[in-house]
Amino acid sequence: MKKIEARRLAMAGGAAAGITAYLAFARPRLLRAGATDDEVQGPYSGSGVIPDGIRSATMAVTIDAPRSRVWPWLVQMGTDRAGWYSWDRLDNFGRRSARTIHPEWQEIAVGDRLAAKPDGSQWWEIAALDHERFLGLRMSLDLRGRPFDPAGTRPRHFTDSLWGFELKDTADGRSRVVVSGYWSFRPKWLQPLLSVLLLEPSHWVMQTRQFSNLKRLAL
Known part of the structure; x- marks a missing residue:
């Protein structure tokens, strides 16, 4: 014994x-993978989109191409469109992400939905848009995975988040892509636990893969 x-x-x-x-x-x-102190600690676009949202991880990458060559890859994202350029078996249901720019997917507007599941039952809604500067995608779900209208009354238990892509020019003609966002969750006591155990490591795995592919695709 x-x-x-x-x-x-x-x-x-x-x-x-x-x-x-x-x-x-x-x-x-x-x-803060790849991010500078200013990018982590400074203001980030979309702060007013998620009521009582908490700033999430900030990750960044420098791409050897101007913003004008990175932006088209971002605006055509979506499971029903170009995919997410990450681990396709994990976040795109095994469908291969696009390897070319599709002109038919370049026109987007606030309120448009980018499918997150093949059947369209979940989606990222374009909540903020500044051409070649910022793209903010919002997903609002109850804890059964059902979307709710963020303009109305929130369910008792929910997750409401903004996934943001901020693009900046560098002095040498390249671009800086800074990914961060805001997250609100109920029950509130469960939020830090889920963040540490699930959201943060999974986001790092997927986001670093997306960065790697964007660096290659935008050349």
Whole structure:
């Protein structure tokens, strides 16, 4: 029995040490991958879109192309359109993201919906748009995965988030893409737990993959 208890204590201690190391060293890097202090701490577009929204992770990348060559790839995103340029098996239902610009998908407006599921039952709505400068996508769901009208009364339990893409010029003619956003969730006590255990690591995995593909596609 003493050996079993000692083994359990050792496992618990190892788990605690692992969690502490992740929170102290890995998580801070994950939350600001590629971003400068100014990009993390400064204002970010779309702050008024999500009522009582909390600023989410800020990630950034420099692309060897001007904003005019990056923007067309962003505006044609959507499961029913060009995909998301990330891990297609995970976020695009196995459909391959586009490798070319499609002129028919370039005209977008606030209020348009970019499908997040093939059947159209969930979507990202264009909530903010500034040509070649900012694209803000909003998803509003109850915790059964059903969309609700964010202009109306929110359900008792919900997730309401903005996924933003901010584009800036660099001094040498390249572009800087800064991805961040805002998130509101109820029940509120569950939000930090979901963020640390699920949202933050999964977002890092998908966003870094999208950055990598955008760097290649925009050339």
